Amino acid sequence: MGLSVTLVTEGTYPFHRGGVAVWCDRLIHGLSDHEYRVTALCATASEHRVWDLPPNVAEVRAVPLWQGPEPLALRQPDPAGLEASSRFLSSLLHEDQDDEFEALLAQMAALAPTGELGRLFASPQLAERLIDVLGDAELFAARPGARVPPPALGDAVRALVLLEHCLRPLALPPPDSDIVHATANGLSALIAIEAKRRRHVPFLLTEHGLYLRERYLEDGLRRASTYVRRILFGFFEHLGRLAYEQADFIAPGSHYNATWEAETGADPARVHPVPNGVVLAEFSPAIISAEPKAAPTLAFVGRIDPLKDVETLLRALATVHEAMPACRLRIYGTAPSVRDAYYLRCRSLADELGLGADQVFAGHAPSVAAAYQEADVVVLSSISEGLPYTVLEAMAAGKAVVATDVGGVREAVGNTGIVVPPRDPEAIAAACLSLLASPERRARLGLRARARVRRHFTLEQSNSRYRQLYQMLGQQQMAS
Numbered sequence: 001m002g003l004s005v006t007l008v009t010e011g012t013y014p015f016h017r018g019g020v021a022v023w024c025d026r027l028i029h030g031l032s033d034h035e036y037r038v039t040a041l042c043a044t045a046s047e048h049r050v051w052d053l054p055p056n057v058a059e060v061r062a063v064p065l066w067q068g069p070e071p072l073a074l075r076q077p078d079p080a081g082l083e084a085s086s087r088f089l090s091s092l093l094h095e096d097q098d099d100e101f102e103a104l105l106a107q108m109a110a111l112a113p114t115g116e117l118g119r120l121f122a123s124p125q126l127a128e129r130l131i132d133v134l135g136d137a138e139l140f141a142a143r144p145g146a147r148v149p150p151p152a153l154g155d156a157v158r159a160l161v162l163l164e165h166c167l168r169p170l171a172l173p174p175p176d177s178d179i180v181h182a183t184a185n186g187l188s189a190l191i192a193i194e195a196k197r198r199r200h201v202p203f204l205l206t207e208h209g210l211y212l213r214e215r216y217l218e219d220g221l222r223r224a225s226t227y228v229r230r231i232l233f234g235f236f237e238h239l240g241r242l243a244y245e246q247a248d249f250i251a252p253g254s255h256y257n258a259t260w261e262a263e264t265g266a267d268p269a270r271v272h273p274v275p276n277g278v279v280l281a282e283f284s285p286a287i288i289s290a291e292p293k294a295a296p297t298l299a300f301v302g303r304i305d306p307l308k309d310v311e312t313l314l315r316a317l318a319t320v321h322e323a324m325p326a327c328r329l330r331i332y333g334t335a336p337s338v339r340d341a342y343y344l345r346c347r348s349l350a351d352e353l354g355l356g357a358d359q360v361f362a363g364h365a366p367s368v369a370a371a372y373q374e375a376d377v378v379v380l381s382s383i384s385e386g387l388p389y390t391v392l393e394a395m396a397a398g399k400a401v402v403a404t405d406v407g408g409v410r411e412a413v414g415n416t417g418i419v420v421p422p423r424d425p426e427a428i429a430a431a432c433l434s435l436l437a438s439p440e441r442r443a444r445l446g447l448r449a450r451a452r453v454r455r456h457f458t459l460e461q462s463n464s465r466y467r468q469l470y471q472m473l474g475q476q477q478m479a480s
Helices: 019-030 079-091 098-114 116-121 124-136 153-166 187-199 211-217 226-246 255-263 310-323 337-352 368-374 389-396 409-413 425-436 439-456 459-479
Strands: 004-010 035-042 057-064 179-182 203-207 249-252 297-301 328-332 361-363 377-380 400-404 418-420
Touching: 004 019, 004 187, 019 389, 019 459, 035 187, 079 098, 079 116, 079 124, 079 226, 098 116, 098 187, 098 226, 116 153, 124 153, 124 226, 153 226, 179 187, 179 459, 187 203, 187 226, 203 226, 203 459, 211 226, 249 255, 249 459, 255 409, 297 310, 297 368, 297 389, 310 328, 310 337, 310 425, 328 368, 337 361, 368 389, 377 389, 377 425, 389 400, 389 409, 389 439, 400 409, 400 425, 400 439, 409 418, 418 425, 425 439
Parallel strands: 004 035, 004 179, 035 057, 179 203, 203 249, 297 328, 297 377, 328 361, 377 400, 400 418
Antiparallel strands: none
């Protein structure tokens, strides 16, 4: 008998493409005997579905985090709510207050459905309390004797605005399903934590990329003031540890992620790595040939995003061009609306480097398999990854890969490609040139790569492991 599964996504399926969305689609299709209800955390209510939903998706609930009127301040904040909110903010600044954070997060959840939480976080009284909290905390000097400007009202207001948007999932009624499956730590986990606390629904957490690490790398937060960063990072750190503690099973996409999770509080006994899987037949190469193409071609397939570090990739291609002027780069992918500025920056850089942005940026690939077959070498320049589909799919297509040594990339590639340090255009260029210069080596690595996918990274293997985890959680739910 199938289970009812609430799948919680953030910034991905069914409104955006990309690796996590591919994983969601294949999981839902592969476990078609289970009924899915998708809770999709997204930026605005105007986002459109880009995925066709299978029959076992009973509902999609979009939860826009950044649309709608900003909450109005309470004229006279409730003293108890103001005190709880102040203590909640204070707990974010202290690593040893996980228990306090958990209890206060439950109080925030009680305030959220009525709108009172939003009104409190918009109140000048709470901003004043936060300034006091920040002023008292001895946490902001980067080194002994360093001078840090005192917190300003703007710091407090900005931190409260960002936190209020992060906490909006708490306004939802907790799902009444057999399992809540969060597809990432962080904001998705808020819904799973509340469902477990209030309805005793089992909680399965999948991490593809490492959520907390990617928040550290996020451009917007990196440019924020010291005080805003510390509040937001404190929130994500506490929330991440709470999710690891509350999840019945944690299913990272790689052993690299599993090690990180164990080092940041997860019980290793509940961590069950489940690598991503691909359908070999979808990427079956017509022939894995040592014959060179008319023009040597490097291909990137993925979203245009700072985490993919497309700027480093473009600089690497400029170096490749110096040695091999005929070589071309094809970047297949689009940028989500929140990354438009980054996309324009990458196009500008391509023109500055003399690469020709219109020739480099090919947009969405109608056929991903064809995009891989166009390439002699597939390149991934990311600074953070889980177990990337780009690498697995390229390997399934019989392509040699050059990829940066982040997340589970090395686990995927093994001895079938070249792994290089991140943010190092010279290393990427040297690896690409070495493969472009040796068609026989490329063909040999391609055959080896496809065989590695067949042994370790098929969709059947991945979905079978998730089916087992669902069965165990379903039995746990029935027994409770």
